[in-house]
Amino acid sequence: MILRSCLLFLARQKALRRWMETSSLVRPLTARFIAGPTLDDALAVGSRLERDGIMMTLDRLGENVSSLPEAEASCEGYIEALRRLDQLGSNATVSIKLTQFGLDLSADACRANVWRLAEEAARLGRTIEIDMESSEYVDRTLRLVFDLHERFGNVRVAIQAYLRRSGRDVERMCDAGIPVRLCKGAYLEPAAAAFQAKSEVDRNYVHLMKVLLERGAYPALATHDEKIIAEAKRFARDKQIAPDAFEFQMLYGIRRDLERQFAAEGYRLRLYVPYGQAWYPYFMRRLAERPANLLFLLRHLARG
Ligand SMILES: Cc1cc2nc3c(=O)[nH]c(=O)nc-3n(C[C@H](O)[C@H](O)[C@H](O)COP(=O)(O)OP(=O)(O)OC[C@H]3O[C@@H](n4cnc5c(N)ncnc54)[C@H](O)[C@@H]3O)c2cc1C
Structure with a gap:
């Protein structure tokens, strides 16, 4: 828990971010979680995945632009x-x-940027997924999501099971017919805003997952947690929810061993594939999720 908090704290340090993103020592280690520096790298990963029946969502790395x-x-x-x-x-x-589209700087400019993207996506018949960042952004994110949904109908929003408020937010999304990506949550949050114990987060995840499977608009279940994945499959079978009425999502590079199994069993899986130069905060969140990843990094750095 302390290590996780330290890593999430370091993820927000701008000077360290500048150093890490330009360091040739660390860059090769990011390859496990990040497709590469360019869009072409990500598209190459995507076409390999699609050959195996796995879908993709593309993340052009970057957040809190200045x-x-x-x-x-x-x-x-x-x-x-x-x-x-x-x-x-x-x-x-x-x-x-949204902080990559300017939310920290100007709500109007951010909205104009996202609107432009959503308009182009609608013209091409495509969906935009809006990641959820730390809790200070949730209300502003959901306000924009409601407007985008009403105007274009091509948006999905991430809801974090660790937030105490998420039960209400999931209900609102179900009522409005807005597709949700349910994840556990990856930021450092105070106890007033978020459950701190993994058992509480997991319990809330399973509860919200069932609400979404029964009432949600094509929900996405974003997790690598094998117990939760098994519970989702069992619940969907018991309630006769068709396997194509929802999808699983995972992050690129985390559970390569499990990925092909979903398509083989008739379930949909979408991988979240990040690419680009601004990899530091994303990479640090992945380290924080699993201390063993940090040991691997330190061993590599010690070898020089
Ligand atoms: C598609 C997708 C989109 C996401 N979008 C958001 C978002 O918008 N906002 C947000 O706050 N969070 C987002 N997340 C991150 C999420 O909130 C969690 O931090 C992350 O997925 C780890 O939680 P878990 O559900 O896998 O469960 P955990 O209980 O953390 O992990 C379960 C198991 O998965 C494996 N695992 C998990 N993480 C790692 C890792 N980094 N390295 C190696 N193994 C690992 C381990 O085997 C672990 O035992 C997203 C996750 C996914 C999959």
């Missing part, structure tokens, strides 16, 4: 990604973070 030109560049990068996916005939979605 200038509006950077936010616009993120939007442009995603528009390019949508167009390339369309040319390839891929069924991938794209996943975005």
Whole structure:
């Protein structure tokens, strides 16, 4: 728990981020979790996955940008990604973070950027997935999601099971018919906002998962937790919910051993595939989720 908090704290340190993202020592180690620095790297991963019956959502890495030109560049990068996916005939979605589109700097500019992307996605018949960041952003994210859903109907939003408020948010999404990606949550949150014990988070996940499977609009269950995945399959079978009425989602590089099994069993699986140069915060969250990942990194650095 302490190690996890330290790593999540370090994930927010800008000077360390600058050093790590330009260090040739660490870069090769990110390859397990990140497709590569360019869109082409991610598209190559996507076409391999699609050959195996696995779908993809593309994440152009970047968050908490510090200038509006950077936010616009993120939007442009995603528009390019949508167009390339369309040319390839891929069924991938794209996943975005609102702080990458300027939410820290100007709510209006962020909204204009996301609107532009959603408009282009709608023109191409594609879905945008909106990641959920730390709890201070939840209300602003959901407000924009409601507007996007009403105007374009092509958006899915991540809801975090560790947040105490998420039961209400899931109900609101079900009532509005907005698709949800349910995840456990990856940020450092105070006890007032989030369950701290893994057992409580897991219990809430299973509860929200069942609500979404019964009432949600094409929910996505984003987890690598084998017990929860087994429970989802059992619940769906018992309630006669068709395997194509929902999808599982996993992060690229975490459970390669399990990935092909889903398609073989007739379930849908989408992998979240990140690419780009701004990998540090994403990478640190993956380390924080599993201390063994940190040991691997330290051993490599010690070898020089
Ligand atoms: C598709 C997808 C999208 C996501 N989007 C968001 C989002 O928008 N906002 C957000 O806050 N979080 C997001 N997350 C991250 C999520 O909140 C969790 O932090 C992460 O998925 C780990 O939780 P878990 O459900 O896998 O369960 P855990 O209980 O953490 O892990 C279960 C098992 O999975 C394996 N595992 C999990 N993580 C790792 C890892 N990093 N390295 C190696 N093995 C691991 C281990 O075997 C572990 O025992 C997303 C996750 C996925 C899969």
